[in-house]
Amino acid sequence: MTADKETAILDAMLDLVAERGFHGTPVSQVAKRSGVSAGIIYHYFDSKDALIHELYRRIKMDYGRALLAGDPLSLPWPDNLTCVWLNAFRFYVEHPRETLYLEQYENSPYYDPAHFTNLDENMGQLAAMIQTEFAAGTVQELPFPVLYELTLGVALGLAKRQIAGVVVMDASELEHVAEACCRAIAK
Amino acid sequence: MTADKETAILDAMLDLVAERGFHGTPVSQVAKRSGVSAGIIYHYFDSKDALIHELYRRIKMDYGRALLAGDPLSLPWPDNLTCVWLNAFRFYVEHPRETLYLEQYENSPYYDPAHFTNLDENMGQLAAMIQTEFAAGTVQELPFPVLYELTLGVALGLAKRQIAGVVVMDASELEHVAEACCRAIAK
DNA sequence: ATGCCTCGATTGAACGTTCATTCGAAATGG
C-alpha cells in the first residue's frame, strides 16, 4: 500500500488541476482529496513543480500508447492515419481531465519545448510511419509540425470543443473529418 | 498622463503573463514594470482578476478586427476564407505575446465558454459569411466549431509552433496550407 | 511466542515567504 499513495496523489492533482488550474490547486487540497497528509507529498515528490512535471510525463506516455491502438502501423494509407486520428480523438474525449491538464501544461511556463524533442518510443514509430509515406509518395513532404497541426491538431481542437460541450461529434462525422484531414496532407 | 497609465498597466500585464504565466506575475511586478505604484492598479481595476479579464477582452476584440483586414467579405469563395485564414495567422505571429496570453487564458479556469457565446460584431460578420457559403452550396454544412477547427484552428496551431521556433512558414507554404484548409471544408 | 528494536512511512502543526488588497496621507490640477 505504498505505491498506491503515489498514484492517489497524482490522481488528486489531475482532478483539481483539470477543474481549477495549477494556480487554484494548493498542495493542501491535493493532500485532502488524496486522503494523505500534506507532508507525505514531499516524501514522494521533491516539490509541487516536480509533481506537476511527473504527472505530465505519465499522461503524455499514456497518450502516445493510445495513438497506436489497433496497430495502425500495419494498415495501408490512408487507413493508418485515419486510425491514429480516431485514436487521438477517442483518447481526448475519454480522458477529459488528462486533456485539460495537457493543454494547461503546454500553454504554461512549465512547458519547455526544448525538452519536448525527446520523442518517446511511440511518437518515434509514428514519425517512421510518416517517413514511409513520404517514400511511397502518398504524403506531402511538409515539416512534421505542419502535418501534425493539419491532422492530430484538429482532433485535439475538436475534442476540446466536445469536452466543453459545444459540439457532439457522432461516428460518421468523425470519419468524415478524419478523412478530410488525411486529404489535407495527401499528395 | 492619466489614460496612459491604464494601458501601461495592461501592457505590463501582457508582457509578464506571456513570459511567466498568470501564476508567475504578481501585481507588485505589474506595478514595477508599468512604472506605477501597486495601489493605483486598484484605482483602474477592481481586482487582479478583473484586469486579467479586461486584457483578454481587448485582445480578443483586436483579433476579431484583424480577421477582417483586406475586406475578405467582398471576395468570392474560396478567396474570402483564404484571406481570413492568412489574417489570423499573421495576427498570431505578429502578436506573439497576445497569442500566448489568449491561449493561457482560454485553457485556464478564467475562461468561461458560456461567456463566449457573445460573438462580437466582427465574429458575427464571419458567421454570416459562412452562412452565405452554405446557401451557395460551396461549404459543407458542418457545425461552426468544426469548421473553425478545420481552418482557423490550424492557423492558430501553426502560429504557435512558429512562435515557439519549431517551424518557420514561408509565404508559399502558408498559401498552400490555407488552400488545404479551404478544401477540407469545401463541398 | 514474547518483548524489543529499527527504520521507513506518515502526520499535522509551525514557519517563513509571498501575495492581493487596503488605506491614510500626499500630490495634483482644475
Add this chain to the structure above:
DNA sequence: CCATTTCGAATGAACGTTCAATCGAGGCAT
C-alpha cells in the same frame, strides 16, 4: 479648495515547505 489621482507601507490570508513526533510492520534475540 475640492475632487481625483497617486503612493507605498501595512495587513492579513494563503501558500509551499519543513520538521519533530508518532506510527506500525517486520526482524531478532531471548
